[in-house]
Amino acid sequence: MIVGLLENRKTTPSPKADARLRLRVTRRQECAQGIAAFDLAAADGGELPAFTAGSHIDVYLPGGMTRQYSLRNNPAERHRYCIGVLREAAGRGGSAYMHDRLKAGDTVETGRPRNAFELEDQAPFSVLLAGGIGITPILSMAHRLSALGRDFAFHYGARSMLRLAFRDEIQASAFADKVRFHLDDGPAEQKLDLAALLSNRRPGAHLYACGPAGFLDAVIAAARNAWPSEAVHREYFANAGRPNQAIKDRPFRVTLASDGRSFEVVPGRSIVEVLGENGIEIQVSCEQGICGTCVTRVISGVPDHRDLVLTEKQHAAGDRMTPCCSRALTDELVLDL
Numbered sequence: 001m002i003v004g005l006l007e008n009r010k011t012t013p014s015p016k017a018d019a020r021l022r023l024r025v026t027r028r029q030e031c032a033q034g035i036a037a038f039d040l041a042a043a044d045g046g047e048l049p050a051f052t053a054g055s056h057i058d059v060y061l062p063g064g065m066t067r068q069y070s071l072r073n074n075p076a077e078r079h080r081y082c083i084g085v086l087r088e089a090a091g092r093g094g095s096a097y098m099h100d101r102l103k104a105g106d107t108v109e110t111g112r113p114r115n116a117f118e119l120e121d122q123a124p125f126s127v128l129l130a131g132g133i134g135i136t137p138i139l140s141m142a143h144r145l146s147a148l149g150r151d152f153a154f155h156y157g158a159r160s161m162l163r164l165a166f167r168d169e170i171q172a173s174a175f176a177d178k179v180r181f182h183l184d185d186g187p188a189e190q191k192l193d194l195a196a197l198l199s200n201r202r203p204g205a206h207l208y209a210c211g212p213a214g215f216l217d218a219v220i221a222a223a224r225n226a227w228p229s230e231a232v233h234r235e236y237f238a239n240a241g242r243p244n245q246a247i248k249d250r251p252f253r254v255t256l257a258s259d260g261r262s263f264e265v266v267p268g269r270s271i272v273e274v275l276g277e278n279g280i281e282i283q284v285s286c287e288q289g290i291c292g293t294c295v296t297r298v299i300s301g302v303p304d305h306r307d308l309v310l311t312e313k314q315h316a317a318g319d320r321m322t323p324c325c326s327r328a329l330t331d332e333l334v335l336d337l
């Protein structure tokens with residue numbers, strides 16, 4: 001988650017300071033054009049909170065910036081968190097700070113690992129697809145599946161060999177024989193043929209994809225016929241405005257199940273903003289519907305889902321929502337708050 005990088009904005013209080021970790025940068029390496037890798041460890045060298053494949057951490061940077069980075073290392077490791085950071089030319093400064101200022105020996109504050117891109121590690125077969133910096137959570141999944149002795153296929157696409165991060169690490173791994181590299185500027189025969197790859201599904205197989213929106217859209221389209229939605233897992237870098245955002249926002253009322261207080265959410269305001277102004281804080285991170293931090297249970301009413309983190313099935317069930325960006329299709333939403 002999230003990726004190598006999710007640029008985001010914080011307008012509401014971040015997690016309590018005591019939930020934060022103070023980590024030391026133990027290693028920094030330029031691992032591809034525009035991509036820097038960082039290893040983070042506890043300042044006292046002790047064990048870090050455990051994580052599962054697909055997890056990410058929030059990194060708190062000066063100026064109130066929070067950025068999210070997927071952990072790419074083996075989840076069995078307790079001594080470090082490994083992240084990869086793509087320098088975003090059009091970013092708002094988070095990736096530039098990481099690239100230009102953060103060096104080995106520095107201290108940085110992070111959140112604890114969270115997972116919005118979980119691996120079904122008991123599946124008999126998995127297909128792992130990574131585009132660009134989307135390699136980071138996929139790598140962690142490959143480590144986990146490999147450690148369990150599960151069968152999987154791993155395809156990693158990049159614009160060019162220069163942009164292919166962690167190649168040495170992958171080629172030295174126990175799963176090197178399962179990985180195929182695909183370069184946009186390479187010969188036609190090595191290009192990733194998603195239609196052919198995803199035209200069939202082995203019984204019980206799960207599919208994971210992380211990368212730019214265009215890549216994920218192509219994966220989802222190619223998988224649509226043979227793969228049920230519950231077997232397709234994807235993680236976006238940013239929410240460019242999808243599901244219902246072409247529909248004009250309408251006002252609605254949000255009610256707290258705990259004490260019955262109700263608040264009007266007008267077009268242009270989010271539930272998180274309105275509740276925050278009234279002293280009800282919901283923990284947020286990305287505020288774009290991609291990290292899952294704010295997911296809240298819905299007691300009644302029908303959410304207008306605008307996120308990219310809940311599955312189609314969860315959207316259809318309507319019993320939870322992301323109040324950072326999602327709205328209501330009914331006049332009132334009662335939330336479990």
Ligand code: FES
Binds near residue numbers: 286309
């Ligand atoms: S804060 Fe990330 S999904 Fe709502």
